[in-house]
Amino acid sequence: MxxxxxxxxxxxxxxxxxxxxxxxxxxxxxxAGAGPRLPIPKAPGxxxxxxxxxxxxxxxxxxxxPGPVDHALPPIPMPPVAWPNFDxxxxxxxxxxDPLQGTAGRGPDxxxxxxxxxxxxxxxxxxxxxxxxxxxxxxxxxxxxxxxxVRVDIDAAGQLSAWNYVERSGFQRLDEAVDCxxxxxxxxxxxxxxxxxxxxxxxxxxxxxx
Numbered sequence: 001m002x003x004x005x006x007x008x009x010x011x012x013x014x015x016x017x018x019x020x021x022x023x024x025x026x027x028x029x030x031x032a033g034a035g036p037r038l039p040i041p042k043a044p045g046x047x048x049x050x051x052x053x054x055x056x057x058x059x060x061x062x063x064x065x066p067g068p069v070d071h072a073l074p075p076i077p078m079p080p081v082a083w084p085n086f087d088x089x090x091x092x093x094x095x096x097x098d099p100l101q102g103t104a105g106r107g108p109d110x111x112x113x114x115x116x117x118x119x120x121x122x123x124x125x126x127x128x129x130x131x132x133x134x135x136x137x138x139x140x141x142x143x144x145x146x147x148x149x150v151r152v153d154i155d156a157a158g159q160l161s162a163w164n165y166v167e168r169s170g171f172q173r174l175d176e177a178v179d180c181x182x183x184x185x186x187x188x189x190x191x192x193x194x195x196x197x198x199x200x201x202x203x204x205x206x207x208x209x210x
Contacts, residue, residue: 119187150178
């Protein structure tokens with residue numbers, strides 16, 4: 001029985017020695033750095049604090065411009081006015097007291113400048129022959145007759161400067177034929193006090209079949 005107890009005690013001692021050796025080996029490994037390294041948390045960095053920007057300085061109000069100054073003029077008293085007395089009778093003034101009253105009369109006659117109208121150089125048969133030469137052939141065949149009155153403007157040299165209708169014939173072809181007649185006419189210029197001047201005259205042109 002003593003041997004059995006000794007064997008049992010020696011086995012326990014061996015187990016304890018193995019466990020102690022194992023722990024010692026683990027401790028050596030840990031000290032040597034062979035064991036698992038646990039992550040070491042890093043120290044947090046400095047905390048940044050952002051302050052809001054300072055508010056802008058308040059703007060100073062612009063100086064107010066002075067408004068218009070009312071320079072009222074002092075009232076000026078009106079001078080006294082003497083009103084006429086309408087109740088007082090007024091003496092009647094006779095014609096002899098009026099310096100402008102006098103006999104009717106007329107001043108000296110002023111000379112009046114006499115204007116002589118332009119005149120045609122061609123008269124009678126020569127004028128009739130000119131109208132016949134400008135007579136439209138279609139108007140002759142259709143029996144168109146009529147009178148056209150024109151206003152001709154003649155310069156101081158006796159030349160035609162312009163002309164306009166005053167009265168038409170009622171036939172367009174005869175009215176248009178007037179230009180043929182007027183531009184072939186020759187004139188004496190108008191005169192005022194013996195000097196040639198520009199003037200106007202009304203001229204009738206008659207288209208008649210024979």
